[in-house]
Amino acid sequence: MQAVIxxxxxxxxxxxLTNVIPKPMVPIIDQPLIEYIVxxxxxxxxxxxxxxxxxxxxxxxxxxxxxxxxxVKIRYNVENTPLGTAGSVKAVSDMLNKTFLVISxxxxxxxxxxDVAKFHGSHPKGITxxxxxxxxxxxxxxxxxxxxxxxxxFVEKPEKSNGKFVNxxxxxxxxxLLQNIPNGKFDFxxxxxxxxxxxxxxxxxxEYWSDIGTLSSxxxxxxxxxxxxxxxxxTINA
Numbered sequence: 001m002q003a004v005i006x007x008x009x010x011x012x013x014x015x016x017l018t019n020v021i022p023k024p025m026v027p028i029i030d031q032p033l034i035e036y037i038v039x040x041x042x043x044x045x046x047x048x049x050x051x052x053x054x055x056x057x058x059x060x061x062x063x064x065x066x067x068x069x070x071x072v073k074i075r076y077n078v079e080n081t082p083l084g085t086a087g088s089v090k091a092v093s094d095m096l097n098k099t100f101l102v103i104s105x106x107x108x109x110x111x112x113x114x115d116v117a118k119f120h121g122s123h124p125k126g127i128t129x130x131x132x133x134x135x136x137x138x139x140x141x142x143x144x145x146x147x148x149x150x151x152x153x154f155v156e157k158p159e160k161s162n163g164k165f166v167n168x169x170x171x172x173x174x175x176x177l178l179q180n181i182p183n184g185k186f187d188f189x190x191x192x193x194x195x196x197x198x199x200x201x202x203x204x205x206x207e208y209w210s211d212i213g214t215l216s217s218x219x220x221x222x223x224x225x226x227x228x229x230x231x232x233x234x235t236i237n238a
Contacts, residue, residue: 001117002097003046004089005037006169007105008054008079013214022056024105025063026218029225029234033212034060034105036234038070041103043233044113047072050095051105052088054079084187093178104169108221109209110232111170119203120172123149126199127177130170132209140166140211141189145202154197156189165202167193168209208232 007024017026024034034051041049049072053060057078067074077092089102099120101113111130120128129151131143142163144153155161167189177199181192193200208231210221229236 001046002048002100003041004100004102005049005051005105006085006088007034007060008052008088010055014218022059025059028108028222029236033108038072042070042072046101049074050092051076054082082185084185086181086188086192087184087186090178090181096175098175100173102171102173106212107169108212109207111205111207116172116203123201125201126174128172128201128203130168130205131165131202132168132205133164134166137161137163137166143167143202149201151197151200151202154193
């Protein structure tokens, strides 16, 4: 199966860490976040991986290489100018098969991706958005949907919301939907999803998920892993 890792952001909210490394290379305990993502994808048979890059691309390319040491194939697309989330995926459409997974390069999770793929295959819509219930939705895209998972509303980072489910930045997408994305800079959350709600289903994940977007979330995630390494398949040497 195929996956696209969106890893082109500048990670400005993680400075000073990202002054010298791109955000996906920040360490979770003792390994880069993006290495964990690649290993997690491999665990669930996503072994054809495309990584979209922008800021300090060579740091990631040099570290991961062609993916052979992880048992996967990795290809890269380096953006000369930022294309946004949807634009970056559209730019690699020639590399994509019919159905693929998209995951943000700042997502740390132990989600069962077999379950996500099975759910996506159970309905006729073109996009499955993985959502997570949070007590505090501030700073996230807020999703509302019915008992069948049909999404009725998606608002990116609203000032106020009575919603409780957020977009995790993980999607299963049918390639045919990419034809609705223009070339150039375009964003999933702001420019695309609000206009294709009739093509979207929500999958509610129960596992751990953290958006490594701020210093506080980054340190909280490392603390969670340090306390529960087995949950994430990580070995901590004493």
